[in-house]
Amino acid sequence: MRKPSHRSTAVVAALSAAVLGVAGCDATGGNAPGPGGTGAMSAKPSPSPTPVWNSSPGSLAAVGDSITRGFDACSVLEDCPEVSWATGSSKEVDSLAVRLLGEARAGQRSWNYAVTGARMADLPGQMAQAVTRKPELVAVMAGANDACRASTSTMTPVADFRAQFEDAMSTLREALPKAQVYVASVPNLKRLWSEGRTNPLGKQVWKLGICPSMLGDPDALDAAATLRRDTVQKRVEDYNKALEEVCAKDKRCRFDGGAVYEFRFGTDHLSRWDWFHPSVDGQARLAEIAYRTVTAKTG
Template sequence: MRNRGHRSRGLLAAFAAAVVGVAGLTGCDAVGGNAPGPSGTAAQTGKPSPKPTPSWDRSPRSLAAVGDSITRGFDACSVLTDCPDSSWATGTDAKVNSLAVRLLGRTGAAQRSWNYAQTGSRMSDLPGQMAQAATRRPELVTVMAGANDACRASVSAMTSVAEFRAQFEDAMTTLRESLPKTQVYVSSVPDLKRLWSQGRTNQLSKQIWKLGICPSMLGDPDALDSAATLRRDTVQDRVEEYNAVLREVCAKDRRCRFDGGAVFEYRFGTKQLSHWDWFHPSRNGQARLAEMAYAGVTSRTPPK
């Protein structure tokens, strides 16, 4: 989270409905034969049966991760450093027990999971990461992105909701052009305001924050005046709007699951935060993210 990054089928449907309707009325098939007309529900409605929704595979055999510093394990094992081995998505750290390890086993995670997340990336970087991930032809892609779109130098520099939506749609389109059947699991953006409230009493964390970690939320962390409160509330509102976009765009894709807001709603405490910056997840926090993702991916029904 460091600061840096169908076309309409109406005509075809109408034509199909008309063909079925004519067949029902004449008792002939669509090519003029003498087959009996449809009966039951089809005869009553005159409409073709809808295509079944594809079942969600709860045990994918390969995984690619895209996103930002959280998925890179930033500050989980060393100060101001990526720790991909501690990543909630693809890491092999036993203390984390990542999603990949839970799904594929430790050997499988090492051989059939790939991490294309980049520290500092924003939603605008996601299409490129998706293109990289697609080259591996994974059965599942995990997405955790958006924190850096809110974590900017100022609230005015935050990515607009419209841009955020267009960029996420672009990323999904990029993946679907190559892999129409790959499943996607989308994590919500964390509650940045809660992270500020947990770390603001720690003197070391506030010194680290000065290096440029999420200034829109963490800047002047001790200020409680109306201007500072408004600034933080504005960032928080934008994060909630981003999560609404993630939910809505994902809902349009038959092989996409949103986490239902699980990450945003999780109450990260001091054990779940890096003791180097009190903002990024610690190993314990990465483990909690892995738990949430595993529950979402393996659930018989999508999270709500």
């Protein structure tokens, strides 16, 4: 894909399974009386462990592609970062940064390093920029451009996609071992095609080169066109599986569980210029999904 309140109450993060599994011990030692004796009364409670996940981080950096830049949400073929789901300032969107930090702090403590047209191979470089800000949370949405290629044969192989995401995570971890990561799933590109193909203007804009592997010859329903779109769709599903599996290996990473992929984008959620990228309303829905995932009691 091509190339921003209210302050929400933070939810206490869930304790890790390892912490929950720790059994309590009698603080008075092996010679202490049983539970009914005076020793039980003097036992000191175990200190509360520090949660692995903080649902109210104090700063946020975003990396990714045109969706996170608000491309085509405000004007044709242009970025509009003020309506970005991740860091935007628009009251209509109520971005993740605004929801977590509040309107005033969001402008000072959130940064957008996404680039329109970026692929997963670009993520390590964006992450290297992001870590210079020492963010407490990094929001990731990338992968659509790896499937949106000139043809299905030029889509990024899944193994390469996985390795590139692992590289980006390593870049983050080497610099900021305790930073948290929110990872959004790649959107359902086939659904976006299905919704957008009803608009003549949108189809004209698609001819400019927007996601040709999925959007090329949009009205064709023959076997070849169907196979092409299904191939793209399968690749997106494989990308999401890779994102989920890599994220699961990091205790400070949360994948959205496929929520962005499964969201049923309608025409109101799509750009009125290209009928493919999220509109302002679509950006607001992405912000809701991200906030829900970041503040959930469990990962």
